[in-house]
Amino acid sequence: xxxxxxxxxxxxxxxxxxxxxxxxxxxxxxxxxxxxxxxxxxxxxxxxxxxxxxxxxxxxxxxxxxxxxxxxxxxxxxxxxxxxxxxxxxxxxxxxxxxxxxxxxxxxxxxxxxxxxxxxxxxxxxxxxxxxxxxxxxxxxxxxxxxxxxxxxxxxxxxxxxxxxxxxxxxxxxxxxxxxxxxxxxxxxxxxxxxxxxxxxxxxxxxxxxxxxxxxxxxxxxxxxxxxxxxxxxxxxxxxxxxxxxxxxxxxxxxxxxxxxxxxxxxxxxxxxxxxxxxxxxxxxxxxxxxxxxxxxxxxxxxxxxxxxxxxxxxxxxxxxxxxxxxxxxxxxxxxxxxxxxxxxxxxxxxxxxxxxxxxxxxxxxxxxxxxxxxxxxxxxxxxxxxxx
Amino acid sequence: xxxxxxxxxxxxxxxxxxxxxxxxxxxxxxxxxxxxxxxxxxxxxxxxxxxxxxxxxxxxxxxxxxxxxxxxxxxxxxxxxxxxxxxxxxxxxxxxxxxxxxxxxxxxxxxxxxxxxxxxxxxxxxxxxxxxxxxxxxxxxxxxxxxxxxxxxxxxxxxxxxxxxxxxxxxxxxxxxxxxxxxxxxxxxxxxxxxxxxxxxxxxxxxxxxxxxxxxxxxxxxxxxxxxxxxxxxxxxxxxxxxxxxxxxxxxxxxxxxxxxxxxxxxxxxxxxxxxxxxxxxxxxxxxxxxxxxxxxxxxxxxxxxxxxxxxxxxxxxxxxxxxxxxxxxxxxxxxxxxxxxxxxxxxxxxxxxxxxxxxxxxxxxxxxxxxxxxxxxxxxxxxxxxxxxxxxxxxxxxxxxxxxxxxxxxxxxxxxxxxxxxxxxxxxxxxxxxxxxxxxxxxxxxxxxxxxxxxxxxxxxxxxxxxxxxxxxxxxxxxxxxxxxxxxxxxxxxxxxxxxxxxxxxxxxxxxxxxxxx
Numbered sequence: 001x002x003x004x005x006x007x008x009x010x011x012x013x014x015x016x017x018x019x020x021x022x023x024x025x026x027x028x029x030x031x032x033x034x035x036x037x038x039x040x041x042x043x044x045x046x047x048x049x050x051x052x053x054x055x056x057x058x059x060x061x062x063x064x065x066x067x068x069x070x071x072x073x074x075x076x077x078x079x080x081x082x083x084x085x086x087x088x089x090x091x092x093x094x095x096x097x098x099x100x101x102x103x104x105x106x107x108x109x110x111x112x113x114x115x116x117x118x119x120x121x122x123x124x125x126x127x128x129x130x131x132x133x134x135x136x137x138x139x140x141x142x143x144x145x146x147x148x149x150x151x152x153x154x155x156x157x158x159x160x161x162x163x164x165x166x167x168x169x170x171x172x173x174x175x176x177x178x179x180x181x182x183x184x185x186x187x188x189x190x191x192x193x194x195x196x197x198x199x200x201x202x203x204x205x206x207x208x209x210x211x212x213x214x215x216x217x218x219x220x221x222x223x224x225x226x227x228x229x230x231x232x233x234x235x236x237x238x239x240x241x242x243x244x245x246x247x248x249x250x251x252x253x254x255x256x257x258x259x260x261x262x263x264x265x266x267x268x269x270x271x272x273x274x275x276x277x278x279x280x281x282x283x284x285x286x287x288x289x290x291x292x293x294x295x296x297x298x299x300x301x302x303x304x305x306x307x308x309x310x311x312x313x314x315x316x317x318x319x320x321x322x323x324x325x326x327x328x329x330x331x332x333x334x335x336x337x338x339x340x341x342x343x344x345x346x347x348x349x350x351x352x353x354x355x356x357x358x359x360x361x362x363x364x365x366x367x368x369x370x371x372x373x374x375x376x377x378x379x380x381x382x383x384x385x386x387x388x389x
Numbered sequence: 390x391x392x393x394x395x396x397x398x399x400x401x402x403x404x405x406x407x408x409x410x411x412x413x414x415x416x417x418x419x420x421x422x423x424x425x426x427x428x429x430x431x432x433x434x435x436x437x438x439x440x441x442x443x444x445x446x447x448x449x450x451x452x453x454x455x456x457x458x459x460x461x462x463x464x465x466x467x468x469x470x471x472x473x474x475x476x477x478x479x480x481x482x483x484x485x486x487x488x489x490x491x492x493x494x495x496x497x498x499x500x501x502x503x504x505x506x507x508x509x510x511x512x513x514x515x516x517x518x519x520x521x522x523x524x525x526x527x528x529x530x531x532x533x534x535x536x537x538x539x540x541x542x543x544x545x546x547x548x549x550x551x552x553x554x555x556x557x558x559x560x561x562x563x564x565x566x567x568x569x570x571x572x573x574x575x576x577x578x579x580x581x582x583x584x585x586x587x588x589x590x591x592x593x594x595x596x597x598x599x600x601x602x603x604x605x606x607x608x609x610x611x612x613x614x615x616x617x618x619x620x621x622x623x624x625x626x627x628x629x630x631x632x633x634x635x636x637x638x639x640x641x642x643x644x645x646x647x648x649x650x651x652x653x654x655x656x657x658x659x660x661x662x663x664x665x666x667x668x669x670x671x672x673x674x675x676x677x678x679x680x681x682x683x684x685x686x687x688x689x690x691x692x693x694x695x696x697x698x699x700x701x702x703x704x705x706x707x708x709x710x711x712x713x714x715x716x717x718x719x720x721x722x723x724x725x726x727x728x729x730x731x732x733x734x735x736x737x738x739x740x741x742x743x744x745x746x747x748x749x750x751x752x753x754x755x756x757x758x759x760x761x762x763x764x765x766x767x768x769x770x771x772x773x774x775x776x777x778x779x780x781x782x783x784x785x786x787x788x789x790x791x792x793x794x795x796x797x798x799x800x801x802x803x804x805x806x807x808x809x810x811x812x813x814x815x816x817x818x819x820x821x822x823x824x825x826x827x828x829x830x831x832x833x834x835x836x837x838x839x840x841x842x843x844x845x846x847x848x849x850x851x852x853x854x855x856x857x858x859x860x861x862x863x864x865x866x867x868x869x870x871x872x873x874x875x876x877x878x879x880x881x882x883x884x885x886x887x888x889x890x891x892x893x894x895x896x897x898x899x900x901x902x903x904x905x906x907x908x
Contacts, residue, residue: 173737
């Protein structure tokens, strides 16, 4: 099977259109970053607290916001996960934390605690003041200690059964009702009575809580920028050694283009920039360079084989000779990344999104831009030895 | 079959066997990262200033003693305001300046002296200061390690971030009650026994009414622990005959009324001092102070003989009593610590991520396999074998390097699935080209592999360059991603070039007759 039989497209004809097209997207992105909505830094870079919560029953964003309004942090970002209205991510921002207290991360933790407290119902608050632990957040060891006096022999095993049930796929981290303990974990009525007496069941459970202090955020921002720049530089050196300076510079310009467009689109879609996204950007840099190198490799070969040929024609031939491979590899990569985007879940979604854009942009730039850069290089600098090696 | 091929087959089988041996069963051999198994990731900073401040305070006290012993009078000896490693003395007789300088040279060699006619300023030597800071970080590492061990957590990682600096990374898998752990790690756990001079009083003014509102020399004002008492004010002695380092053991117990309490015993040296001390002060009230807060005040009824067993009973809950005895056993922190980053992932979220990650891998694998099979037919099956082998090698390498598989790491595997076939595609497309130029099947295969190899190498090396920088800069999960990417790409060079070529050798007959290659 073959998608394209004997491809013979005039890619170089569109070099100016491609440049203008890319330029416009980059410009839009840059404008949005500088004077528009800017880059939406996630907690990794901006600091702050992220609390992920699952509720027993369906709740609306409005209800959560109402609870948060009571403690004055209603402008936290509340994001629903999934479709059943039970799971939410609440992010509080640094400025609010600083208003609450001067200390760095303690302030964030304080806010995170405030969020959790604000969501508690009156009965739950009174249970806590009585010193009852929440069965939905209790530590396994402590639970074992709690039931030790009445079930000395099996305390540990029983405690484990309860926490395993709590974290199972069916319950997703929250026990909704004491009756579930007998139905799903087969616990005896005596034990359930004991638990009802000594614990309470909160109507929500905290699935994860992440707090990053501003100091770390600043650090990571610096490191991320450094890693990106050094990676680009490392690649430039490698290509300059394996090929020629001209190829290195052309490739790096192409990559810089990919990074700028991806960051721009990120800014335009208002997604959060987090560590995994930086990882995705660096990966797509490597990926896009793959494509570019395959084409450049052909260009170099053809410079030996087709000495008489016009340079523009030679570039076109090289792209056409590799177009099948470019399309197939991009296709399989796109397929896998798209799978990740669909099935990978919320945590990895931004990463998958970045890679999706990256694969498209990287393929486009390898085909349309990398060779144009070489073309312009030859036109402007007129290297005496030519571009072969 | 010629000899060369036989050796290649043996090599490939050996590699497969090794990978299976390393990675099977995956549930035990593959190390899961915190984001997948649930747990707590903490970055904390040792406030090394504290260690310097403590040292300065102790040295001021020692200096005072020395001055008294040498009969040098002075008006003020105090820390320079705004400085943690500097103090000065003022108001000494002018003719004694020489003596003071001599004293510093003989007994305070850690200090740089800057004399003037009215004031002598001492500053800690910078080498000593950095030594103190370094020591406080190392000791904190040790203490935190002890406490984590005491908590009985499995597979903890406690390490310094970088070789120098004051940050410590603590990773604790399986923690479900992060607040308690954080509280335990953070407690300085500085235990002191101090004589109570007067009190309790409801506020500072009442307490100091007899002293004309001034804190007398050799005394200090302290309060009861606010979380358990009314926070009454006491005037206590500023020397502590017994401190945390005199402890031998501490454990949770119950007192005579069956309330949770903490019992502890002293080491021989501490117990001897305690016996003498209690003998001298029978009838006087003694306070037990933890981190500057009075836990308990009781009258000394009689001399407490070695081993100096003592019971501390505030109105603790069982958990509090447990935590206090734990931190006392594990030792005090030389300096305060501050949390910079705290990420806790619950086990149910981790399990959910594993399920979603596995689903994605399987679906992606399936799609790519189907595609390769249809597009390249028999050669596609060749690529499929190479791809499956690649994933097997990846697993084996992860197990061997004890690298943690994280959620971004799973994404790395999925990407590898997409990108590893690239090497196959490059080779196959080359072979197709050669075939279309009318070359024979075997010469097409040979030149396809040899020509594509250079390209594959260049393309993969650049991706690895990116991954290495990513590894350098990233933390936990991101490192997991970089590692899987590097291993996956490296393995693909072996599977897609070496193994794939071998499969061609085995399946395509070397014949002079005209044949067609299914590609």
